[in-house]
Amino acid sequence: MNIQPYLMFDGRCEEALEFYKKTVGAQVEMILRFSESPEPNPGLAPGNENKIMHSSFRIGESTIMASDGMCNGTTRFGGFSLSLNLKAEADADKAYAALSEGGRADMPLQKTFFSPRFGALTDKFGINWLIHVV
Known part of the structure; x- marks a missing residue:
């Protein structure tokens, strides 16, 4: 499955x-x-x-x-995030900067108790992303 x-x-x-x-x-x-x-x-x-x-x-x-669905221009993404799990902090920095271009930084990349680098953003299409160094 x-x-x-x-x-x-x-x-x-x-x-x-x-x-x-x-x-x-x-x-x-x-x-x-x-x-x-x-x-x-x-x-x-x-x-x-x-x-x-x-x-x-x-x-x-x-x-x-x-x-493209029915191409009616009413894209709404909500209630989920795509989690991008990376191995290096430099890769997380690069992905965060690129994905947030034209979008919104929701939580800056930072050290957390569960990751040396974690952040959240919404890209220019409305997709929520979690950037996570594992």
Whole structure:
């Protein structure tokens, strides 16, 4: 059994994939566009045919799936965070700075009782991240 996050970016999925490639070295494994679907999607507004119906990408050993959803521009992420566990403090500093660009620093990176470096941020897409040195 396996649980994988599936993120809906409501029209900004391609931008998000590029951002995660640049910031945390994400590797895109596959992209399926609405125009490539063997079945029409009746709820999709005209002009969104080239948006991403489904994608899969890896960050380290984790696979995350993502989509543009119905491209209605109402992305709301809440009630969860993606925890990025790193081995070196310098890597945590780099990831924190890159992911928080255009977003919000919720808790600066700092030493805690459970980690030599821990911090929280919300990226420019509204995804909450926990940066953690293990």
